Amino acid sequence: MDTMDFKDALRSIIKPHNEDPLERLTTPFGEALSKDKVLTEYPRPQFERPSYINLNGLWDYAIQPKKGFPDRYDGQILVPFSPEAILSGVERQLQPGEYLWYRRLLPVDEMDLFNGSRLILHFGAIDYEADIFLNGNKVTSHSGGYLPIDCDITDFLEKGENELTVRVSDPSDAGFQSRGKQILKRGGIFYTAQSGIWQTVWMEWIPATHIEHITIEPDFDRQEVFIEVDTALCDALPMLRICVMTPDAKQVLFRQSLTPKSNLADVHRHHAQSQSYDFTISIPDELFFPWTPEAPALYPVTVTLG
Structure with missing residues (x-):
């Protein structure tokens, strides 16, 4: 052969x-x-x-x-x-x-x-x-x-x-x-x-104090979403606020405010220190809309720092 x-x-x-x-x-x-x-x-x-x-x-x-x-x-x-x-x-x-x-x-x-x-x-x-x-x-x-x-x-x-x-x-x-x-x-x-x-x-x-990265990880089986926000902080203890709306933008699904755990009062301006915030969002059955090509549902997320 x-x-x-x-x-x-x-x-x-x-x-x-x-x-x-x-x-x-x-x-x-x-x-x-x-x-x-x-x-x-x-x-x-x-x-x-x-x-x-x-x-x-x-x-x-x-x-x-x-x-x-x-x-x-x-x-x-x-x-x-x-x-x-x-x-x-x-x-x-x-x-x-x-x-x-x-x-x-x-x-x-x-x-x-x-x-x-x-x-x-x-x-x-x-x-x-x-x-x-x-x-x-x-x-x-x-x-x-x-x-x-x-x-x-x-x-x-x-x-x-x-x-x-x-x-x-x-x-x-x-x-x-x-x-x-x-x-x-x-x-x-x-x-x-x-x-x-x-x-x-x-x-x-x-701004010198700003959001650097946002990571969103869904857990389909549990109907949960994990959100982690990485920030660069030049001001002491800024508040981070997150708001998640339903796909039709008519109802608030989740709203929360957090401050970092560490005290950053001694951080000098323009010398930012990284800080992370994390949230876990549970979506109830009546507001759970999986994305499909026929119905591409998206949940608007607004994140504000400071």
């Missing part, structure tokens, strides 16, 4: 198509896209704050073989589309050993800067290695193409214009990171690798 070597089988799957012309595939969404209003919807619907500054749109970009700041930029790229994508306006593949640089100026309200608020910068995802700079100062680094990046940039802000720059490198299949079916030489079941910023970029102003 003839047998096939695994390497032979793999070679039969990965058949390069680099010389084949690519079809320029578009969609009605892409054709109707406005460069002035790119993915303007709120990117975090389960944790929405009123302060929201969308940074999608045209940024300066440069691709170069050195890690240092570019001497000049090559043109503009439409964020959050990767440089390999048609909608980015670049249509160039980032190679191993190359660095993709982004640059734009930030709209910063000086009134917010001096009232004690903190400015948080968010990237939905950057593929793969990213270094983030503000006014030439390194704010943070991140590895991984799928997880969001959040960083407090308040201490790096200056009066007037503030320059945000991002440096990205992506070895794709020349490296060892998870990459799905991305590959530098497309072919077979593998498609053109994508690089750089590929999800929404945005900012929000928050």
Whole structure:
């Protein structure tokens, strides 16, 4: 009986198509896209704050073989589309050993800067290695193409214009990171690798004492929901209030106020201490509405700190 070597089988799957012309595939969404209003919807619907500054749109970009700041930029790229994508306006593949640089100026309200608020910068995802700079100062680094990046940039802000720059490198299949079916030489079941910023970029102003994370864990069999709220506290013993409404928003299902157990009177402003609050909510039979595609019931939850 003839047998096939695994390497032979793999070679039969990965058949390069680099010389084949690519079809320029578009969609009605892409054709109707406005460069002035790119993915303007709120990117975090389960944790929405009123302060929201969308940074999608045209940024300066440069691709170069050195890690240092570019001497000049090559043109503009439409964020959050990767440089390999048609909608980015670049249509160039980032190679191993190359660095993709982004640059734009930030709209910063000086009134917010001096009232004690903190400015948080968010990237939905950057593929793969990213270094983030503000006014030439390194704010943070991140590895991984799928997880969001959040960083407090308040201490790096200056009066007037503030320059945000991002440096990205992506070895794709020349490296060892998870990459799905991305590959530098497309072919077979593998498609053109994508690089750089590929999800929404945005900012929000928050108080020094603020909510950091909310975890909601349902227990279907017990008809209970566990809610944990993680906070950063710069004020002594702030009250946390939670209100859960029925899906029709006509009846209060649960309302409670809590204060943290520890005394934070000696915590200095801007040097926040983490504190957690937790609640367990029991839902009575007559108000228990499981989510289904036919009846997608959602329970509105409002959490207020301070």
